Amino acid sequence: MDSGGAITAEDGGTWAxxxxxxxxxxxxxxxxxVEIAWRSWGTxxxxxxxxxxxxxxxxxxxxxAGTHPVSGKEGWWTRLVGPGRPLDPADWFILCxxxxxxxxxxxxxxxxxxxxxxxxxxxxxxxxxxxxxRAQAMLVExxxxxxxxxxxxxxxxxxxxxxWAADYPExxxxxxxxxxxxxxxxxxxxxxxxxxxxxxADPDWRGGAYARDGVRPEKGLAVARMxxxxxxxxxxxxxxxxxRELQNDGLSWGFDADxxxxxxxxxxxxxxxxxxxxxxxxxxxxxxxxxxxAAPHGGVLAEAFRPARNVKFCVLSFTSDWLYPxxxxxxxxxxxxxxxxxxxxxxxxxDKGHDAFLLDEPxxxxxxxxxxxxxxxxx
Amino acid sequence: MDSGGAITAEDGGTWAxxxxxxxxxxxxxxxxxVEIAWRSWGTxxxxxxxxxxxxxxxxxxxxxAGTHPVSGKEGWWTRLVGPGRPLDPADWFILCxxxxxxxxxxxxxxxxxxxxxxxxxxxxxxxxxxxxxRAQAMLVExxxxxxxxxxxxxxxxxxxxxxWAADYPExxxxxxxxxxxxxxxxxxxxxxxxxxxxxxADPDWRGGAYARDGVRPEKGLAVARMxxxxxxxxxxxxxxxxxRELQNDGLSWGFDADxxxxxxxxxxxxxxxxxxxxxxxxxxxxxxxxxxxAAPHGGVLAEAFRPARNVKFCVLSFTSDWLYPxxxxxxxxxxxxxxxxxxxxxxxxxDKGHDAFLLDEPxxxxxxxxxxxxxxxxx
Numbered sequence: 042m043d044s045g046g047a048i049t050a051e052d053g054g055t056w057a058x059x060x061x062x063x064x065x066x067x068x069x070x071x072x073x074x075v076e077i078a079w080r081s082w083g084t085x086x087x088x089x090x091x092x093x094x095x096x097x098x099x100x101x102x103x104x105x106a107g108t109h110p111v112s113g114k115e116g117w118w119t120r121l122v123g124p125g126r127p128l129d130p131a132d133w134f135i136l137c138x139x140x141x142x143x144x145x146x147x148x149x150x151x152x153x154x155x156x157x158x159x160x161x162x163x164x165x166x167x168x169x170x171x172x173x174x175r176a177q178a179m180l181v182e183x184x185x186x187x188x189x190x191x192x193x194x195x196x197x198x199x200x201x202x203x204x205w206a207a208d209y210p211e212x213x214x215x216x217x218x219x220x221x222x223x224x225x226x227x228x229x230x231x232x233x234x235x236x237x238x239x240x241x242a243d244p245d246w247r248g249g250a251y252a253r254d255g256v257r258p259e260k261g262l263a264v265a266r267m268x269x270x271x272x273x274x275x276x277x278x279x280x281x282x283x284x285r286e287l288q289n290d291g292l293s294w295g296f297d298a299d300x301x302x303x304x305x306x307x308x309x310x311x312x313x314x315x316x317x318x319x320x321x322x323x324x325x326x327x328x329x330x331x332x333x334x335a336a337p338h339g340g341v342l343a344e345a346f347r348p349a350r351n352v353k354f355c356v357l358s359f360t361s362d363w364l365y366p367x368x369x370x371x372x373x374x375x376x377x378x379x380x381x382x383x384x385x386x387x388x389x390x391x392d393k394g395h396d397a398f399l400l401d402e403p404x405x406x407x408x409x410x411x412x413x414x415x416x417x418x419x420x
Numbered sequence: 421m422d423s424g425g426a427i428t429a430e431d432g433g434t435w436a437x438x439x440x441x442x443x444x445x446x447x448x449x450x451x452x453x454v455e456i457a458w459r460s461w462g463t464x465x466x467x468x469x470x471x472x473x474x475x476x477x478x479x480x481x482x483x484x485a486g487t488h489p490v491s492g493k494e495g496w497w498t499r500l501v502g503p504g505r506p507l508d509p510a511d512w513f514i515l516c517x518x519x520x521x522x523x524x525x526x527x528x529x530x531x532x533x534x535x536x537x538x539x540x541x542x543x544x545x546x547x548x549x550x551x552x553x554r555a556q557a558m559l560v561e562x563x564x565x566x567x568x569x570x571x572x573x574x575x576x577x578x579x580x581x582x583x584w585a586a587d588y589p590e591x592x593x594x595x596x597x598x599x600x601x602x603x604x605x606x607x608x609x610x611x612x613x614x615x616x617x618x619x620x621a622d623p624d625w626r627g628g629a630y631a632r633d634g635v636r637p638e639k640g641l642a643v644a645r646m647x648x649x650x651x652x653x654x655x656x657x658x659x660x661x662x663x664r665e666l667q668n669d670g671l672s673w674g675f676d677a678d679x680x681x682x683x684x685x686x687x688x689x690x691x692x693x694x695x696x697x698x699x700x701x702x703x704x705x706x707x708x709x710x711x712x713x714a715a716p717h718g719g720v721l722a723e724a725f726r727p728a729r730n731v732k733f734c735v736l737s738f739t740s741d742w743l744y745p746x747x748x749x750x751x752x753x754x755x756x757x758x759x760x761x762x763x764x765x766x767x768x769x770x771d772k773g774h775d776a777f778l779l780d781e782p783x784x785x786x787x788x789x790x791x792x793x794x795x796x797x798x799x
Binding site for chain 1: 647650745
């Protein structure tokens with residue numbers, strides 16, 4: 042869709058904001074000529090009141106439903122978006138955009154810096170969750186949507202949802218925050234730092250300028266992904282899925298992938314480097330580590346939510362999620378309550394770990410269906 | 421001490437077994453000319469009944485007490501070994517040897533292969549916890565000790581303790597197994613595999629032959645250590661110790677170590693490569709991943725312990741240890757009970773994570789003191 046074009050039942054494109062509408066950044070600078078890649082399902086109604094924005098997680102993108110153009114796989118939340126699903130395009134205009142800093146069409150460190158004609162690399166400014174949300178707000182505004190019925194996201198998507206509530210409460214009706222947190226913990230930061238160090242240890246990273254040399258830090262990025270992937274699963278899920286099952290009959294007595302879990306991880310690492318950019322991984326993990334919604338409010342999270350007391354919230358967590366464990370969600374809910382906002386909270390029993398928000402969790406589906414139905418019908 | 425020399429109050433050395441006494445390996449082969457580096461405190465009594473063997477963890481060594489010859493730091497279990505401490509050299513002859521495969525004096529992948537005159541590198545055979553224990557048994561026998569009063573260890577040391585019980589029950593009186601498990605879980609294997617991949621991704625690893633080229637895979641090994649280090653701490657410990665505290669005033673808006681936890685991790689990684697060999701890290705993590713004490717007994721752990729029913733056991737775990745969580749210790753204790761062995765079990769309340777076994781945990785100290793006193797007095 043070009044600026045102002047008709048939004049049809051399934052649409053998508055890249056919105057170019059041009060030099061006159063730079064993105065203001067939390068770091069103090071600004072980014073001109075920002076492009077935001079987006080995809081949508083459903084039709085925006087006459088009064089533009091049925092728009093739902095989905096915010097994606099660290100390594101995901103705008104391809105929530107339908108077919109992913111690179112992997113050829115089904116969109117990552119097809120379970121929730123589609124006919125008869127909690128977000129039915131017959132009812133909603135469902136929008137998702139690639140975060141600024143990403144690598145699926147939005148401006149990021151892999152984009153060409155107009156000032157040099159070469160990819161930004163590490164000259165790209167460090168961005169924040171707030172910057173991602175500001176770019177989304179620009180997109181939504183450009184589409185003529187003055188108020189989103191709901192903003193929905195899991196993991197880093199949930200952080201963006203909370204940021205929307207803090208920064209643009211008057212522009213949203215409801216928030217769904219799944220398996221997330223209002224700030225990155227020391228352990229969260231530590232895990233990301235290991236991933237970044239793995240990327241930066243790869244000589245093919247070249248100080249971030251690998252594109253110039255036509256190489257990619259594939260080994261480092263694969264190690265980062267393997268480490269991260271473990272944190273997305275629970276111990277129980279890994280044990281149930283793999284246990285100590287071997288790849289072949291007997292041990293190899295070497296360093297090949299003897300165990301199925303090793304082979305699985307290697308596959309995860311290898312597949313990831315084909316679809317993700319190493320510098321984007323650095324920038325987006327950094328944005329998450331910098332995330333601390335209470336910080337500008339003297340550490341009082343309720344103050345961040347105070348202007349959002351007319352927004353309806355749904356907060357979900359999973360029992361076996363050790364990356365963003367339930368206490369983080371409870372912390373959010375307590376702050377929402379203190380701010381006077383209506384928040385429903387559900388901790389879902391699951392042994393699937395953090396990844397549960399992307400997997401078959403019927404309780405999550407029905408909780409989202411119930412909440413979104415209440416948003417739609419104004420109950 | 422040379423073979424047969426007198427054991428004095430503090431001693432140490434390297435026992436060379438020569439070509440006539442090869443170490444039989446679980447892989448089927450054998451290793452000739454094995455050398456085992458050891459250190460001891462206290463005096464072996466006349467009937468050689470006061471010997472306690474300490475088994476060390478993955479990256480530790482025989483320098484349990486006293487000063488470490490490389491780091492200059494205090495031994496890693498000085499809290500437990502010394503005058504007036506649970507293992508008092510006035511009462512006990514306390515022995516610890518570097519595991520085979522290690523890099524602190526015992527034969528390992530960094531040793532010279534007599535067949536080629538060059539370091540083994542990846543031609544070193546894959547070793548197991550059973551091989552480590554077999555080498556210890558050779559050392560203990562060479563010292564003329566027919567029965568150890570106790571075998572004590574935490575983490576991988578605890579695995580060796582359990583292996584002693586399974587393989588040499590008649591040669592031990594008691595076992596202390598702290599923060600350990602009878603087999604490596606899928607998550608344990610996955611975490612180790614990430615570390616190995618980080619090492620092997622470093623171009624300076626050179627297929628394990630880095631010593632030939634006078635280089636070392638320092639960056640890869642540092643990343644492996646950083647990833648592992650996070651698993652040794654609990655989320656609560658990281659949060660208490662570091663939270664979101666910054667290194668300097670304000671954020672750097674870059675990829676320097678902004679947060680104290682990042683700086684800490686980088687320091688841990690950097691310090692580690694100065695004291696540990698990358699190939700030893702591969703071999704020892706592999707030995708741990710291969711560890712499954714019940715496997716040769718049709719998966720029934722109690723059968724492994726059946727011959728050890730006259731051995732006294734003390735099993736300890738820590739509430740916040742997510743690497744070897746309490747259910748793993750309970751699994752051991754249930755199997756010991758089923759085998760008819762006497763086992764006392766204590767889960768210690770601690771927020772320090774797996775590393776608690778190396779830290780100031782008064783409840784652990786007093787539990788060990790009580791158990792070892794009962795061993796010494798025959799109560």
